[in-house]
Amino acid sequence: MAEEKSQASSSKMLTLKASDGVLFEVELNIAKEMKTVQAYIDDCEDIETIPIPNVLGKHLAIVIEYIKKTNEEYDAEFEKQWNMDDLQLLLLAANYLNISGLQECLCKAIAKRIENKSPEYVRKVFNIENDHSPEEEAKLRKEYKWAFEGVDKD
Amino acid sequence: MLIADWSKLPKELLQIISEKLNCEFNELRFRSVCSSWRSSSIPPKNHLLNLPSKFPYPSKNNNNTSTYPIFKRTIFLINPPPNQQQQQTLNPWLIKIGLDSRGRTSLWNPLSRDKQLRLRFQLPHYFDFNQLSLFKLGHEFVIGDFPSVYPNESYSTENSHFMKKVVAYDDTLNSGNDRSCSVLLTIHISGKLAIFRSGDQQWMIMPEMPPNPYTDVCVFNGRPIAVDSAGRTVVVGSDLSLDLVAEAVFGGDTKYLVESDGELLLVDKYSNRVGQFRQFRQFERSDYEQSDLFSFGADDERDYVIGIERAVRFDVFRLDENDKKWVKLTNLGDRVLFLGKDCAFSVKASNLPMANGNCLIFRDDDYGRDLHSTGLGIDVFCLDKQQILPLSSLPRCSNLFWPPPQWTGLD
Numbered sequence: 001m002a003e004e005k006s007q008a009s010s011s012k013m014l015t016l017k018a019s020d021g022v023l024f025e026v027e028l029n030i031a032k033e034m035k036t037v038q039a040y041i042d043d044c045e046d047i048e049t050i051p052i053p054n055v056l057g058k059h060l061a062i063v064i065e066y067i068k069k070t071n072e073e074y075d076a077e078f079e080k081q082w083n084m085d086d087l088q089l090l091l092l093a094a095n096y097l098n099i100s101g102l103q104e105c106l107c108k109a110i111a112k113r114i115e116n117k118s119p120e121y122v123r124k125v126f127n128i129e130n131d132h133s134p135e136e137e138a139k140l141r142k143e144y145k146w147a148f149e150g151v152d153k154d
Numbered sequence: 155m156l157i158a159d160w161s162k163l164p165k166e167l168l169q170i171i172s173e174k175l176n177c178e179f180n181e182l183r184f185r186s187v188c189s190s191w192r193s194s195s196i197p198p199k200n201h202l203l204n205l206p207s208k209f210p211y212p213s214k215n216n217n218n219t220s221t222y223p224i225f226k227r228t229i230f231l232i233n234p235p236p237n238q239q240q241q242q243t244l245n246p247w248l249i250k251i252g253l254d255s256r257g258r259t260s261l262w263n264p265l266s267r268d269k270q271l272r273l274r275f276q277l278p279h280y281f282d283f284n285q286l287s288l289f290k291l292g293h294e295f296v297i298g299d300f301p302s303v304y305p306n307e308s309y310s311t312e313n314s315h316f317m318k319k320v321v322a323y324d325d326t327l328n329s330g331n332d333r334s335c336s337v338l339l340t341i342h343i344s345g346k347l348a349i350f351r352s353g354d355q356q357w358m359i360m361p362e363m364p365p366n367p368y369t370d371v372c373v374f375n376g377r378p379i380a381v382d383s384a385g386r387t388v389v390v391g392s393d394l395s396l397d398l399v400a401e402a403v404f405g406g407d408t409k410y411l412v413e414s415d416g417e418l419l420l421v422d423k424y425s426n427r428v429g430q431f432r433q434f435r436q437f438e439r440s441d442y443e444q445s446d447l448f449s450f451g452a453d454d455e456r457d458y459v460i461g462i463e464r465a466v467r468f469d470v471f472r473l474d475e476n477d478k479k480w481v482k483l484t485n486l487g488d489r490v491l492f493l494g495k496d497c498a499f500s501v502k503a504s505n506l507p508m509a510n511g512n513c514l515i516f517r518d519d520d521y522g523r524d525l526h527s528t529g530l531g532i533d534v535f536c537l538d539k540q541q542i543l544p545l546s547s548l549p550r551c552s553n554l555f556w557p558p559p560q561w562t563g564l565d
Contacts, residue, residue: 091163091167095166104170117183126161131188
């Protein structure tokens, strides 16, 4: 039994359970990239199934795929496939699971999507309410007059 | 499942996103979206907020009361909208933009203090920044009122022609928790360094007389650095002490500092004197002493002689911080260095786009320039051929600057 265990430890499998009940079997070294999961394993060595309550199966699948395939080329293409909603949920997943590489990649992707867009456009796309007072808004516009002048009225 | 509520994203994530925006222009837009985005991002540094709006010129006698406004100008590379399909590749546009002394947004020659075009002449809506990607290449601070392109006027006593490059950085010594303090660093006519801190009324000329006059200053990794004409490079401490960064290389006549790919480079310019002229002087003689630029007649002569210099070739060095030495670079690889009067920066040739990097784009001083020349006065030094070519001989490169590309609608 002990021999089997030491042979299998390099390819020990772990089960991750997403919030909607979907199960994923992953190799230990993949799961270890998720620092949150690593901490779980450190606490209870014998655990086989780890619950991931904040992440849907759909997104956990994407995260696992990312960890397996990540490299410069993959990262560059990775973010292009997702819409804004998925991007946000993936970012929250990466944040919860504490995967710094994925978090960086997604933050960069979001920054790229909002670059050069007007604040009004950003609010529309991200569904955010402008809660600045009119005085604060006027002050902001004054601070960098020409930054707004070039912006299209959308 | 939750509908994505972006305003409630954890602050640490919003901060990371804001840090990845490529210029302060976009950082400001980020901060305007809503209050939680605003409070999650660090406001872009604006040194001008901590400094007066007008400055005197640095001078040893502090009697001069004339002050001049300070302007910040930013250099951008603007890429055409990606959705336009044309057979030929659309070239980007390299511009310098900033306010003129009458508060109008204007375009400036990227490498000099001359004006290029007043943006308002064209309808603003042609320039839809939403559709374009802007890449900030650098910025500069200029003190003084600006003349037209004609060199005649630029030698008047009211102009800032003798102001050298000005850089701004955080005053770590005096900044409290809430207050930010900024410092300006420049080179006085005598070749000594001059400092202006938040709260000062006059420039303080640092008493230390270097063996050679300082020729350039820059801020590298937040630290103010100065180089003299022999290449000896120092860092200015918060207590105004000067610490050696690299020993002199001697070599050519003027040294410049450029940041490129995260490292500091030294550019050594070899010049030939091609002529000279006399000019009425506006400062006390003691200000000019020990400056290589000027030679004097009798004490009471109110004029001096300026040499007209033209660049002949350049050497480039990279910094070996541990050995405190400048190490010669024979090849810049994909990089193109730009040397402006008040700003220096580096761009990858593939971003410009240019076929080859390994060259230096610069502009000789205006002294003695042909009054009627309408060109930008920009030249290119190719490191491999060790040869200077006028910008016009490299059309792809020349089109970066002027005229405005077709897709801007400004031509």
